[in-house]
Amino acid sequence: MLASSETRPDRRPSIVICAYDVADGGWDAVEDLSGAIWHPAGARTVPVAAGEPARLAELLSRHLREADCRAVLLVGRTRRSDGFRVQMRAENRTLDGAHRLSETGPALARTTAPVAEMVRALKDAGLAADASSDDEDDAGGFLLYSVLTSLPDDVDVPAVGLLRAPAGVGQITLDKGVRAAAAAIARHLSPLPRARAN
Known part of the structure; x- marks a missing residue:
């Protein structure tokens, strides 16, 4: 007979984490030698592999249309700092930077993640970190x-x-x-309502 904890639906919201650069090894989602995926307290991690940027954008948007997905954390690299950076906004531009991505979209889109809490969590973990409005020459801003x-x-x-x-x-x-950073985001997420968790 299954324990009640095994039969109840998982009411934790999910965080999609995507290291988007194909040339970069990305983060390791596995927690330990058991092969289990790491999860922050109060949330579930959904790792998404790097891929072609336009397709990846559609995949991430599809994830966010799912009832349990409450966050997306993109992971890339900075060549402008020796510390971690949380990017606060993205510009309306194509991947090559030559044109507007959307003729009717806003010039800038501001991140909805808790930037200050992410920076604080990185510093609490002993890592140099700051927040920046600067975009970089990779797929991250796109x-x-x-x-x-x-x-x-x-x-x-x-x-x-x-x-x-x-x-x-x-x-x-x-x-x-x-x-x-993911743990800082998770602290701001509420458990899923019963109707959405089923």
Whole structure:
């Protein structure tokens, strides 16, 4: 007979975490030698692999249309800082930066993730960190803008953010930073209502 905890629906909201650069190894979602996926307290982690940016933007937007998905954390690199950076906004521009991505969209889209809490969590984990409005020459800003502007108007606003790790940082430090930022986001998420969790 299954324990009641095994038969009840999981009411934790999910956080999609996507290290979007195909050339970068990305963060390690596995918690330990058991092969279990790491989850922050109060939420479930859904790792999404890197891919072609336009397709990846659509995939991430689809995740956010699912009832249990309440956050997306994009993970990339910064070449402008020796510390972690939480990007606060994204510009309306194509992947190559030559044109507007949307002729009718706003010039800027502001992140909905708890930026100050993410920076504080990174610092509490012993990592150098700050927040920045600067975009960089990679797919991060394109993805952030695409996902933010694809959100439907009739739902609670999910947390969407972009964390940039220093270009030369190793896997252990990268994982530590991603987990600290995701945990900060998770602290702002409420359990799913019963109707949405079923």
